[in-house]
Amino acid sequence: MKSLVSTILSLWFLCCTTDKEKMLVEESDSTSIFNFNAQVTEVSISGEPNAYTFNTTISSPDTGCDQYADWWEIIDLEGNLIYRRILTHSHVDEQPFTRSGSNIPLYSTTEVYIRVHMNTTSYSNAVLKGSIDTGFSSNELDAEFAKDLENVEPLPNGYAF
Known part of the structure; x- marks a missing residue:
């Protein structure tokens, strides 16, 4: 019965919502029929204190x-x-994908969150949490946590292609 309800809700969602109103419709087993959120799935780190490089892998429902x-x-x-x-x-056509960031000013013991932002649905609540010394693991963070950072530079200034 839950599967039927999820299917009906998902169909309604596809027909009756705009991109800005998209939300995650989940079944009881936490798998999504239509997942409009992205997540950071992996990170590898190299470098030295205050000059680390993070190779961050993201899985996202990009459509263009x-x-x-x-x-x-x-x-x-x-x-x-x-x-x-x-x-x-x-x-x-590249899912998941990995992009690097360099000269990241962190100490190896500093605990942080790594999260991704979608242009249509804001921040994902699926994050990686940890430190360079202890490693990173999957965690959940309230999607409203530090949401005001959406207005902090640097910000995208257009779409390349």
Whole structure:
């Protein structure tokens, strides 16, 4: 019965909502029929204190310029922006995809969140949490946490292609 309800809700959702109103419709097993959120799935790190390179892998439901992951960022546990990597185009045919950020000013013991932002649905609640010393693992963060960072530079200034 839940599957039928999820299917009906998903069909209604596709027919009756705009891109700005898209939301995640989940079944009881936490798998999504239509997932409009992105997530950071992996990170590898090289470098030295205050000059690290993060190779961040993202899985996102990019469809083109109308819906794509437009940045990933590193924030501290209080919600302060440490680093943001702008993504200037969608990755429809490259999923998941990895993009690097360099000269990231962190100490190896600093615990942070790594999260992704979609141009249509804002921040995902699926994040990686950890430090360079302890490693990173999947975690959930309230999507409203530090949401005001959506207005903090650097920000995307257009779509490349």
